[in-house]
Amino acid sequence: MSTCNVESCVIQAPAARTWEALRRQDFAFWSLVKSVEFSTSPCEVGGIRTTVFADGTVQKHRLLALSETDRSLTYELIDSEPAAPSLSAQHTLQVFSVTADNSSFVQWSSDFSSDRSTEVVEDAKFKKIDALAELAKSLAKH
Structure with a gap:
């Protein structure tokens, strides 16, 4: 069994511009992200993204799917x-x-394995809320 956490927001920018900011996957708008490196093109399914967070955490993520049609x-x-x-x-x-x-x-949205704690889900929730607010703020500047 897994747990799903979903956060959302309305951003005062056209969908095409918002999608362009997200599809790059560099999370440049998010203050928690210090740097991002890609093993391949950012849009290559199967590619690995290494993210260094401001607190020193280093995570590797694999792109599983990318749809321009569905953004x-x-x-x-x-x-x-x-x-x-x-x-x-x-x-x-x-x-x-x-x-x-x-x-x-x-x-x-995030789907976590069943070994997750309530704290993990709550932490993800608040980080998403903050990241989406920072995305909205960064797009409002342009």
């Missing part, structure tokens, strides 16, 4: 130093167009 990407955690508090985690980001005002609806 979505899915990645999984494959390594973490220090070790992640959950055996496995799979994350999906998706951008929808809000046609009424040309804004974006962004949804970020």
Whole structure:
């Protein structure tokens, strides 16, 4: 059994611009991310992304799916130093167009393995909320 956590927000930027910021997978908008390196092209399914976080945590993620049509990407955690508090985690980001005002609806979901704790799910929730707010702020500047 796994646990799913979903957070979302409306961003006052066109869906195409919001998607472009997310599909790069560099998370440049997020203050918790110090640097990102790719083993291949960022959009190559199967490629590995190494993310160094501000607290020194280093994680490797594999891109499992990327759809330009659906404006979505899915990645999984494959390594973490220090070790992640959950055996496995799979994350999906998706951008929808809000046609009424040309804004974006962004949804970020995570599926955790059954060994996760409540604290892991809560931590993911608050990190997603903060990251989405920072994404919205970064897109509002342009």
